[in-house]
Amino acid sequence: MxxxxxxxxxxxxxxxxxxxxxxxxxxxxxxxxxxxxxxxxxxxxxxxxxxxxxxxxxxxxxxxxxxxxxxxxxxxxxxxxxxxxxxxxxxxxxxxRQGALPAPAWRDLADPLWTEPRPIAYDFSVGSPEPALFPADAWRRSVAAALRGPALRTAHYTDPAGAERLRAGIARHLGLARSVAATADDVVVTGGAQQAFDLLGRTLLQPGDTVAVEDPGYPPVRQLFEQLGARVVPVPVDDHGLRVDLLPAARLVYVTPSHQFPLGGVLPLERRTALLEWAARHDAVIVEDDYDSEYRFGARALDPLQRLDADGRVVYVGTFSKTMLPGLRLGFVVAPPSLVPALRSAKRLTDWHNDVVTQTAMARLLDSGAFAAHVRRARRVYEERHALIGREAGELLSGRLAVVPSAAGLHLALRPVDGVPFDSVRVMEAAAVAGVAVQALPRFAVGTGWEGLLLGFGSIASEDIPDGVRLLAEAVGRTRPGRPTA
Structure with a gap:
């Protein structure tokens, strides 16, 4: 050495x-x-x-x-x-050692999704898929084939937008599964959805521009746009998603119309139409985050905003973190042709391009049909857990918490019953002591008055859900306002 x-x-x-x-x-x-x-x-x-x-x-x-x-x-x-x-x-x-310091905005930047690690037996964390469902054998074959192929036989950097075969596979998959209108030329491959938001922020925003985000919503997006110098305005949501009628004049709006994060509402067609009209009036861009659209249980989803967009104002963002594994760091942007050159340049200046072997392996999985088969198998598992957790929570927490109706995704939201006082953070902490990981709804909100819990079912086996919900119900009972938690 x-x-x-x-x-x-x-x-x-x-x-x-x-x-x-x-x-x-x-x-x-x-x-x-x-x-x-x-x-x-x-x-x-x-x-x-x-x-x-x-x-x-x-x-x-x-x-x-x-x-x-x-x-x-x-x-x-x-x-x-x-x-x-x-x-x-x-x-x-x-x-x-004392040394160089970051710019003030980056000092002590908290992660609102992080919780201190504890011994956890029942993991209801949000946003994580089941590792055991990962198609390991198919993935190993795809990686082995990528290593044998031409992907590593060049010493040159490749297209910042991503491997053409993967971009074509993504466009074809989205066209079939989500009715997204796209070709390979419209797709930019990213390091997960978070890098997609970063590229969009840097290519669309200037310091001082107004950005509208859902409240409650996804905190990392709000933090990212704030760090880029934007004026971020939280806009309330209701049972049907973003309140379009409350949108301010803005350069960009971030929205999760197919499965509002974190409450789960679906933006109805009339609001989708109103949102597109708002964007046209204000010369704004709509960032549509379709983060877990593959996991829909029941009726067919409404067409995405991207499909309804006739003016080239919607940018569609997706990720393989929920369907495969977050560690692969694969996401994508489907953008209007007017934005693609800038996004390619931003990607080149950030990290040039994603890992070629991973891109090639993912493309093979899409082309062979193995990815679609994996999603179908995973959807059946998650649908069972979705129903089970809703039923158990409805029985064991009735009178205190109500399950928010949701037909998609990897988590359910629970809100306090009208008139019942509830301290979400105290319940979350008490549950953690009992070995149950849940997340408090106030962590996702800027405004006040949002109480409730989020229960993910991507990281917990079906057989563990009843005991986990039972322990959670006991923690709720111990943390009624005015009573000690222990």
């Missing part, structure tokens, strides 16, 4: 080499059992004499940090945990 040791300045070079190697052992950069370079090799690398390195090695060996094996070389002999208690002072990590 290559090892760098600072030997600049005056003084004994043997001492500098010795201390540099010792500190690397103590702070874990050199791990137990790792082989060090030969003395001649390290001497050439550092620009010192071989005897300097040999003497430092001998001293470290005598003190127990290294061990020499005849015919094999020199190895680290002291484990990190032993070294840390030896009395020697390890190097100070960079995070512990």
């Amino acid at each position: 290559d090892i760098h040791v600072s030997i600049e300045g005056r003084g004994d070079r043997i001492e500098r080499v010795y201390r540099g190697l010792r500190d690397a052992v103590l702070d874990g950069r050199l791990r137990h059992g790792e082989r060090l370079p030969a003395t001649r090799e390290l001497a050439v690398s550092l620009g010192v004499s071989r005897s300097t390195v040999s003497t430092a090695y001998e001293r470290l060996t005598a003190e127990g940090y290294l061990a020499a094996r005849v015919g094999s070389g020199t190895f680290v002999a002291m484990p990190v945990q032993t070294a840390s208690g030896s009395g020697a002072r390890p190097a100070v990590p960079a995070s512990a």
Whole structure:
């Protein structure tokens, strides 16, 4: 391995080499059992004499940090945990030093979706698919085929918009599954939906522009546009989604019309039409987030806004994070032709393009029909969990919480029954103590008065749902306003 040791300045070079190697052992950069370079090799690398390195090695060996094996070389002999208690002072990590500071807007930026980890037996977290449903065998075959193919036989960067085969596959899939009108030329592949929102914000907004977002809504989008210098205005939602009649004059509106996040309402056709008319009047752009449209249980969904758009004002955003795995970091934008060149440039300047092997593998999954088959299998599982969690919550929490009707997605919202006081955050904390992870609705809202809980069913097995809801109901009973939580 290559090892760098600072030997600049005056003084004994043997001492500098010795201390540099010792500190690397103590702070874990050199791990137990790792082989060090030969003395001649390290001497050439550092620009010192071989005897300097040999003497430092001998001293470290005598003190127990290294061990020499005849015919094999020199190895680290002291484990990190032993070294840390030896009395020697390890190097100070960079995070512990005072140094450069970020711009004020980035200091202490909280993650409203993050909760402190606890031992969790019943995970009702929102937004995560079931890892066990991931089509691992089909994915391995697709990755293996991508590695054998031409994807890695070039030393050049590729199209920032993404692999043409994947873009074509996305356009075809969306056309069949969601009636989205698109060709490969309209698609830009992104690192998940969040990067799609970032590219849109940077290509559409200037500091001070007004952006309208749903309230309650998806906090990372609101935070992103604020960090880009926009004036973000929360707009209330009701049982049917965004209140279009309350929209201000704005450059951009972010909306989840097919399954409002987090409440689950569906924007009716008359509001969709009114939203498109609003955009035309205000020369605005509509960002349509269709984040979990594949999981619809029951009646066919309304056509997306993108399909109804005749003026080129709707940008459609989707992701494979809910259907495959978030770790793949695959999302996409379907944009009007007038926006695609700017989005391609923004993608190029951000990270140039997504991983080629992952793109190629995903394209093969789409082309072969394996992705559609996977979605059908997963939909059946989630539909069962959706019904089960609604039934259990309706029985065990009746009189306190009511299930908000929803026919899609990977979570359900529960709102307090009219007139019943409810402290969502206290209930969430009490449930966590009992080993149940839920999320409090106020974390997703800017305005006040929003109480309730979100129960996801992507990460919990069907057989665990009844016990999880029962423990949640007990936590609700322990946290009535005015009563202690323990």
